[in-house]
Ligand code: ADP
């Protein structure tokens with residue numbers, strides 16, 4: 633067993649089988665550095681390039697904290713765009729296949745809000761979406777973040793570039809203080825450090841230069 637084997641992690645056997653079926657033979661660098669910390673419940677600032685496998689670096693840990701029998705949103709992943717939200721949701725659904733009935737709902741603008749409200753009414757364990765539309769749902773009270781245990785800020789630098797800071801502030805303010813906050817960013821400018829200082833608790837920093 634090598635250091636980068638998923639079996640070095642304390643994961644359910646069914647998830648190890650699922651990862652094998654997905655063809656994930658070894659952890660990528662960002663996964664190897666992040667997952668042990670994510671599974672320990674630590675807050676994380678992870679700097680890694682596109683294509684490095686960031687989704688699994690948070691999702692595999694996040695999924696161990698989802699109770700399928702509890703039909704409230706337990707994890708929230710904020711992404712800068714609809715396209716990225718859809719990609720992240722697709723990857724989370726694949727990684728969630730070892731558990732039954734985990735529902736992932738995508739909430740983004742540019743799509744009618746009615747069907748989104750319908751999906752939320754049926755119960756959603758994991759929410760993935762863009763800050764603007766998630767804020768809309770909070771305002772309408774069609775979404776509650778009171779039971780979020782894991783918050784992920786994916787491509788945080790891009791969300792800041794797109795002017796989402798205030799929306800993010802409002803959204804994060806609706807989540808419990810007792811939560812795990814995982815921040816992923818391709819770059820590490822000052823404003824990412826202030827974002828982290830505002831919303832994370834003793835975060836561990838992880839940097840990966842190469843993709844694999
Ligand atoms: P990023 O968010 O860093 O751009 P993604 O999480 O979208 O990267 O992953 C990029 C691609 O790599 C996806 O198609 C994903 O399924 C695949 N992938 C991720 N981790 C592994 C792994 N450990 N082994 C094989 N493929 C992986």
Ligand code: MG
Pocket residue numbers: 686687786
């Ligand atoms: Mg990504």
